[in-house]
Amino acid sequence: xxxxxxxxxxxxxxxxxxxxxxxxxxxxxxxTAAVTKPYRVSVxxxxxxxxxxxxxxxxxxxxxxxxxxxIDVFMAFLIVVGALQFLYCVLAGNYPFNAFLSGFSATxxxxxxxxxxxxxxxxxxxxxxxxxxxxxxxxDYVVCSLILHFFCVNFIN
Amino acid sequence: xxxxxxxSFDLLASGxxxxxxxxxxxxxxxxxxxxxxxxxxxxSVIRFESIIHEFDPWFNFRATKYLVSHGxxxxxxxxxxxxxxxxxxxxxxxxYPGLMVTSGVIYHALRALTIPVDIRNICVLLAPACxxxxxxxxxxxxxxxxxxxSAGLLAAAFMGIAPGYISRSVAGSYDNEAxxxxxxxxxxxxWIKALKLGSMLWGALCALSYGYMVASxxxxxxxxxxxxxxxxxxVCMGRYSTRLYVSYTSWYVLGTLASMQIPFVGFLPVxxxxxxxxxxxxxxxxxxxxxxxxxxxxxxxxxxxxxxWSIAGSVFLIGLLGLVVITSAGIIAPWGGRxxxxxxxxxxxxxxxxxxxxxxxxxxxxxxxxxxxxxxxWLFPAGVYLCFQELADEHVFIVVYAxxxxxxxxxxxxxxxxxxxxVCVAAAMxxxxxxxxxxSLKSPKPEDHAVVEGADVTATKKKGGLKSTNxxxxxxxxxxxxxxxxxxxxxxxxxxxxxxxxxTSNAYSSPSVVLxxxxxxxxxxxxxxxxxxxxxxxxxxxxxxKIMSWWDYGYQIxxxxxxxxxxxxxxxxxxxxxxxxxxxxxxxxxxYPIMRQHEVDYVLIVFGxxxxxxxxxxxxFLWMVRIAEGIWPDEIRERDYFxxxxxxxxxxEASQTMKxxxxxxxxxxxxxxxxxxxQAQDRVRGAKLxxxxxxxxxxxxxxxxxxxxxxxxxxxxxDNFDRDHASAAAFDRGHKKKRGGKKRGxxxxxxx
Numbered sequence: 001x002x003x004x005x006x007x008x009x010x011x012x013x014x015x016x017x018x019x020x021x022x023x024x025x026x027x028x029x030x031x032t033a034a035v036t037k038p039y040r041v042s043v044x045x046x047x048x049x050x051x052x053x054x055x056x057x058x059x060x061x062x063x064x065x066x067x068x069x070x071i072d073v074f075m076a077f078l079i080v081v082g083a084l085q086f087l088y089c090v091l092a093g094n095y096p097f098n099a100f101l102s103g104f105s106a107t108x109x110x111x112x113x114x115x116x117x118x119x120x121x122x123x124x125x126x127x128x129x130x131x132x133x134x135x136x137x138x139x140d141y142v143v144c145s146l147i148l149h150f151f152c153v154n155f156i157n
Numbered sequence: 158x159x160x161x162x163x164x165s166f167d168l169l170a171s172g173x174x175x176x177x178x179x180x181x182x183x184x185x186x187x188x189x190x191x192x193x194x195x196x197x198x199x200x201s202v203i204r205f206e207s208i209i210h211e212f213d214p215w216f217n218f219r220a221t222k223y224l225v226s227h228g229x230x231x232x233x234x235x236x237x238x239x240x241x242x243x244x245x246x247x248x249x250x251x252x253y254p255g256l257m258v259t260s261g262v263i264y265h266a267l268r269a270l271t272i273p274v275d276i277r278n279i280c281v282l283l284a285p286a287c288x289x290x291x292x293x294x295x296x297x298x299x300x301x302x303x304x305x306x307s308a309g310l311l312a313a314a315f316m317g318i319a320p321g322y323i324s325r326s327v328a329g330s331y332d333n334e335a336x337x338x339x340x341x342x343x344x345x346x347x348w349i350k351a352l353k354l355g356s357m358l359w360g361a362l363c364a365l366s367y368g369y370m371v372a373s374x375x376x377x378x379x380x381x382x383x384x385x386x387x388x389x390x391x392v393c394m395g396r397y398s399t400r401l402y403v404s405y406t407s408w409y410v411l412g413t414l415a416s417m418q419i420p421f422v423g424f425l426p427v428x429x430x431x432x433x434x435x436x437x438x439x440x441x442x443x444x445x446x447x448x449x450x451x452x453x454x455x456x457x458x459x460x461x462x463x464x465x466w467s468i469a470g471s472v473f474l475i476g477l478l479g480l481v482v483i484t485s486a487g488i489i490a491p492w493g494g495r496x497x498x499x500x501x502x503x504x505x506x507x508x509x510x511x512x513x514x515x516x517x518x519x520x521x522x523x524x525x526x527x528x529x530x531x532x533x534x535w536l537f538p539a540g541v542y543l544c545f546q547e548l549a550d551e552h553v554f555i556v557v558y559a560x561x562x563x564x565x566x567x568x569x570x571x572x573x574x575x576x577x578x579x580v581c582v583a584a585a586m587x588x589x590x591x592x593x594x595x596x597s598l599k600s601p602k603p604e605d606h607a608v609v610e611g612a613d614v615t616a617t618k619k620k621g622g623l624k625s626t627n628x629x630x631x632x633x634x635x636x637x638x639x640x641x642x643x644x645x646x647x648x649x650x651x652x653x654x655x656x657x658x659x660x661t662s663n664a665y666s667s668p669s670v671v672l673x674x675x676x677x678x679x680x681x682x683x684x685x686x687x688x689x690x691x692x693x694x695x696x697x698x699x700x701x702x703k704i705m706s707w708w709d710y711g712y713q714i715x716x717x718x719x720x721x722x723x724x725x726x727x728x729x730x731x732x733x734x735x736x737x738x739x740x741x742x743x744x745x746x747x748x749y750p751i752m753r754q755h756e757v758d759y760v761l762i763v764f765g766x767x768x769x770x771x772x773x774x775x776x777x778f779l780w781m782v783r784i785a786e787g788i789w790p791d792e793i794r795e796r797d798y799f800x801x802x803x804x805x806x807x808x809x810e811a812s813q814t815m816k817x818x819x820x821x822x823x824x825x826x827x828x829x830x831x832x833x834x835x836q837a838q839d840r841v842r843g844a845k846l847x848x849x850x851x852x853x854x855x856x857x858x859x860x861x862x863x864x865x866x867x868x869x870x871x872x873x874x875x876d877n878f879d880r881d882h883a884s885a886a887a888f889d890r891g892h893k894k895k896r897g898g899k900k901r902g903x904x905x906x907x908x909x
Contacts, residue, residue, distance in 0.1 A: 059454035097424060101417070109410035115446065116357050116403040124453065128399045129355045140357035144407055147361055151414035 063124075071118045075111055082107035102155040109148045117141045179306075186310055187296060191289030194317030197658060198285035201666035202328045205683075207281045210668040212709060212726050214331035215716030218280050220248065221257040221331075225264055225276050232257070233420075239721040240711065241733060242703050242755065250420040251729065255340075255373030256333050259283065284326040284335035291578075292317040294342040299582045301349045301551055302544070305589050312585030316342075318653075320660040321529035321577035327666050334574055337374035342578050344370055344380055345558075348387075349551045351408065355400030360407030367408070368415025371422055378431045379575050383561060384408065385438040387554050392445065396550060402446050409439045433480055441473055517571040526566075528664075529573050531656045532649050533584040540583025543590055555583060588646065595642045670713070672770070684768070690761070690867035691717035693860050698759060705752065706761040707741065707774055707781060708734055714761065723755055731784070738785035741820045742778070742793055748819045749855040749882065752872050759859060760870045764824045767831070767865040769840035775807060776841065778820050808844040822851040823870055826858060831865075854886040 064072070085104050094100050120129050120137035132140075201210070209218045224232040235249035260279050267274050292313040299312035316322060325334040344366040351359035371377040388405050391397065413426045413435070426432040448469055526534050541559050544552035558579045566576035667673065672684040694704065695718045703721045704714050711725020724734045740751040752760070765773035774781075778798075785793045797814035800806050807821065815821055829837045829850040837846040856870040876885045 056451055056454045101424070101427065102414075105410065105414055109414065112406035112410055112443070113357065116407060119399045119403060119446075120355070120357075125399050131354050132356055137357070140361075144357045144361045144411065147365070147411055148414065151411070151418060155414065155417055 068118060068122065071114055071121075075114050075118070078107045078111040078114065082111065096157070098155060098157040102152040106149065106152040109152075110145065113141055113144050113148065183306065183310065187293060187313060190292050190310070190313045190317045193314070194288045194292050195285040197318055197661050198288060198323060198327045200327065200662045201330075201668060202281065204662075204666055204673070204681075205668050205671050207278055208329055208668050208670060209277070209280060209331055209716070210327070210329040210670065211332075212712050213333075214280075214329070216712040216726065217256055217331050217333070218277070219712075219716045220252060221260050221280055222276060224257050224261045229258075229261075239719075240715055240725050240727070241730065242721045242723055244730065244733065246727065246729070251727070253333055253371075253373050253375065253419070253421060255369060255371075256283075256331070256336055258372070259336055260331075280331040281329045284330050284332075285328050287336045287339045288317065288322070288326050291322070291339040291342055294339055294346055295578060295581055298342055298346040298349065298578075299585055301346065301353065302555060302582065303586055303589070305586075305593060307592070308585045308589035311589050312582045315533060315581035315585055316578060318657040318661075319530060319533065319577050319581055320657055320665065321573045321580070323657070323661050324529065324665045325574055327661070329668055333374040334376070337370060337376060338574060338578065340366055340370035340373060341376070341380065341575065345554070345578075348384060348404070348408065349554060351404035352400060352550055352554075355398070355403045357403055357407045360404045361411050363404075363408045364411035364415055367412040368418070371412075371416040372419050376575065377416070379565075381426075381432055381435050383558060385435045386561065387557050388438050388442070389434075390553055390557055391550060392441070394553070396553075397442075397445050397449065399446075399449070401550075402442050405442055406439060409435055430484060437473075437476055437480065440476060441469075444469055444472055518569055521567055521570045521573065525570065525573065528660065530577065530580055532653050533580045536584035536587045537580045538583075539587035540585070543586050544583070555579065559583060588650075592643065592646060595639045595646075670717075684864055684866070686862035686864050686866035687713065688717065690860060690862045690869060693862075694718035694720055694759070694761075694869065697860075702758040703756050704759050704761050705737060705740065705755070705757040707737065707763075707777060709777070710761060710763065723757065732788055735785045735788035738781035739789060739793060741774075742782045742785055742798070742818045744817045745819060745822070745853070745855045745882075747792075749872075752855075757872050760819075760823065760856060760872065762820065762823050762868050762870075764865055764868050765841045766824065766828065766839040770864075770866055771841050773824075773841065773866070774820060775824050778818075779805065781820070806844060807839055807842055807846070809847040816851065819856075822853050823856065823868060825851055826853050826868075826870075828865075852886070852890075854882040 082104060085100065085107065089100050089104070117137055117140075119125050120132050120140075121134045129137075209215055220232070220235075223235060227235075232254070233249045235247075236245060237248040238245040240246050240248075260276070260283050263283070264274070264276050264279050267279070295316040296309040296313035299309040300306065302308070322338060325332060326338070344363055347359055347363035347366055350356075351363050367377070367380060370380060384405070388401060391401055413432075416422050416426055417424070427436070530537075537559070541556060544555045562572075562576040562579050565572040670687050672686075674682050674684060676682045691714065694702075694714070698720060700719075701721060703723065704718070705723045706714060708724040708726055708728060711722040711727075714720055714722050715725060724730075724737050728734060736751060736755070740748040740757075743751075763770075763773045764775070765771060766775070779795065782793055782795050782798055786795055797812060798805070798818070800810055800812055804810075806812075807815070807825075811821070825837075825839075825846060827850060828846065829848070832838065835848045837848075837850070838844070839846060853870070855873055857873055858868070859871040860869040861867070873882060876882060878885070880888070
């Protein structure tokens with residue numbers, strides 16, 4: 001039961017990674033499905049899409065260690081929080097723009113920092129980061145998060 | 158001097174010393190370079206005195222004094238009612254506080270160490286001190302580019318004495334650029350470091366340095382555009398890596414948040430087009446990271462991979478399209494005028510005369526490149542070529558920076574400053590490469606290689622990079638060629654030092670507040686009219702007397718005379734400036750109501766006719782006319798100020814509009830009295846003035862400085878007898894006969 005839930009969540013970060021690019025640059029509707037769906041429809045080979053998703057799914061299940069899954073859960077949580085804030089901004093207006101910006105950038109910032117931590121601690125990327133041990137990565141992560149939240153709190157008014 | 162010492166360092170270092178002695182040598186050389194950089198910037202203090210230069214520094218100085226005396230929070234909320242009268246200016250929210258805060262911190266730190274230093278001296282010496290740091294940062298940046306240690310030292314030496322940088326950082330030039338160039342180079346160094354290591358911490362440091370840069374100078378937009386461009390080029394070259402993701406995203410997130418802490422920047426990073434590339438690349442990298450992960454999950458699916466890449470492209474295009482839509486819908490502010498003028502050099506001249514009127518916004522003349530960079534400018538392409546040979550990620554950065562920097566430097570004189578660091582780095586790489594090849598005394602053994610290879614000595618240098626890897630080792634064999642090349646390089650380096658020293662001492666060390674001229678016997682004569690006039694204002698006028706002058710002198714009046722001004726160098730309100738321009742360029746009858754409305758007490762103009770000082774207001778006059786014309790096209794027409802033949806003249810043949818304009822009248826009022834009748838001459842424009850000088854009715858001369866550079870006029874109050882000023886002035890001049898003849902009435906009074 002538990003791993004399944006992780007899987008269900010994993011789809012959200014990966015799909016939402018595209019939305020990260022979507023709403024911020026294009027300003028399209030922030031729903032994750034809206035971005036991915038048109039491509040699915042436009043593709044003639046629907047089977048291959050199912051295959052792709054299935055492959056990624058199984059790959060994820062097979063290769064991801066438990067700790068990394070914990071990181072993924074946190075990232076999924078951040079995406080949900082960020083999407084909620086964005087939704088609120090779209091629906092209810094952005095009146096305290098300071099507050100919205102600092103809240104939203106806190107989630108976005110934390111997301112990318114966590115993603116960076118995830119990359120640096122993944123075994124497969126070891127060769128990319130010869131000088132960054134997992135401990136060093138975590139220390140960097142903590143320092144960067146502190147800076148991030150300092151700025152956010154200062155900006156929130 | 159230091160340039161050559163660092164090249165000869167190669168000889169010393171290759172002499173087989175230990176590692177520690179090399180480090181010691183390096184430190185000593187860097188210290189010497191910093192010393193040379195600081196020393197060469199002190200010409201202005203030695204030639205003149207410890208004084209703040211030019212225009213903008215006077216505002217920075219005034220703001221710093223305010224910060225030091227009122228504290229940080231008051232400075233942050235500073236509303237200045239002594240500028241832009243009657244509008245005022247929210248100074249605390251419309252300046253880049255980095256410079257002032259830096260010197261404030263230094264001031265308080267020195268006080269805490271019980272070293273009481275005058276704040277003025279800190280301000281004067283801040284720029285030279287930062288130049289030493291810049292040299293060090295350049296050393297670090299260059300060391301990231303090449304394994305050759307001497308390149309870094311050479312780059313530091315070049316950076317220390319290159320006139321292109323000195324022009325903005327001599328002692329007394331207390332401007333934002335003083336610390337920003339150091340921060341610029343430092344940010345680039347940290348970015349390269351972060352990219353190489355893929356470390357979040359270095360990315361965060363880069364962001365902090367970037368934040369400091371944003372706090373200091375509007376030129377931060379250069380970094381904001383350059384780093385995304387570098388990332389984008391890397392992605393296009395197929396060099397996306399997790400390191401790029403980590404360094405870029407951590408820089409962007411933290412750096413953007415840091416930049417938003419500055420009130421003047423505020424929401425700009427999410428609202429203006431200049432910042433959108435960075436945001437776009439940020440989103441694009443998220444997408445790439447996701448695709449990268451999917452690709453690693455699908456080891457065999459090539460078709461999926463291609464398909465996914467096409468998704469990446471289409472999302473990027475959609476993003477770009479959305480950006481265009483949002484921009485045209487007005488949610489994101491379009492590009493500012495200064496940015497348009499970066500792409501179309503004629504744009505500002507047509508649409509925004511106030512930007513075009515500033516001389517440092519003009520396109521660069523080509524001799525300026527040689528003047529400011531000397532031999533570096535022809536070594537620069539060689540260095541870029543060397544980067545192409547290796548072309549790691551950091552070399553791509555050099556190439557991108559070189560292209561962008563060269564373009565911008567060609568468009569705007571002022572942006573020579575941002576080009577200088579990269580020129581120094583690239584040139585240093587070229588020189589060190591050359592010296593490395595030619596300085597080693599041992600020549601390769603010919604019998605080891607093919608004989609043919611050794612024959613063409615001159616061609617050997619050209620064969621570096623990829624070709625050299627699959628050919629046998631080549632080298633320089635003849636001592637003669639080594640000697641010739643090394644000697645000529647040394648001579649060039651020496652000439653470079655000579656040129657830099659000469660340019661610094663002659664061209665860039667004048668405070669422009671104090672002028673120097675030579676007496677016939679060769680001794681120096683100081684012309685101190687500006688300070689004389691400002692001192693007069695300070696001592697002889699009310700504390701809140703409003704001074705009207707052209708905006709160039711606003712900061713100086715605020716700083717030196719401490720009097721409220723109508724407009725100053727901040728130029729945030731074009732209409733207000735145009736109002737002053739209209740007052741200056743209209744007839745007295747039109748100008749007087751404008752001046753009354755703005756409560757002007759004194760009018761200050763700069764007149765160089767007597768001395769031959771060409772930067773005076775008559776020469777700037779056409780810009781006033783143009784700016785005023787932009788707002789009141791039917792009242793002011795530039796054409797009217799020219800003679801029928803299209804000449805801009807000030808003598809008897811000047812157009813009537815010109816002669817009637819307030820600026821003309823103020824400039825030449827009473828000027829005739831200095832000369833024998835009919836001999837009055839304007840030495841700037843080489844014009845002989847009409848025999849009868851202009852008359853002024855609504856103003857009276859209050860002060861004229863020793864060399865007539867500054868003239869101050871007092872605006873007359875309304876006439877006591879309710880006459881208009883023209884008739885009142887005519888009465889005072891003695892033209893009272895006609896009037897007197899008619900108005901004999903008062904006699905009746907006497908009878909009664």
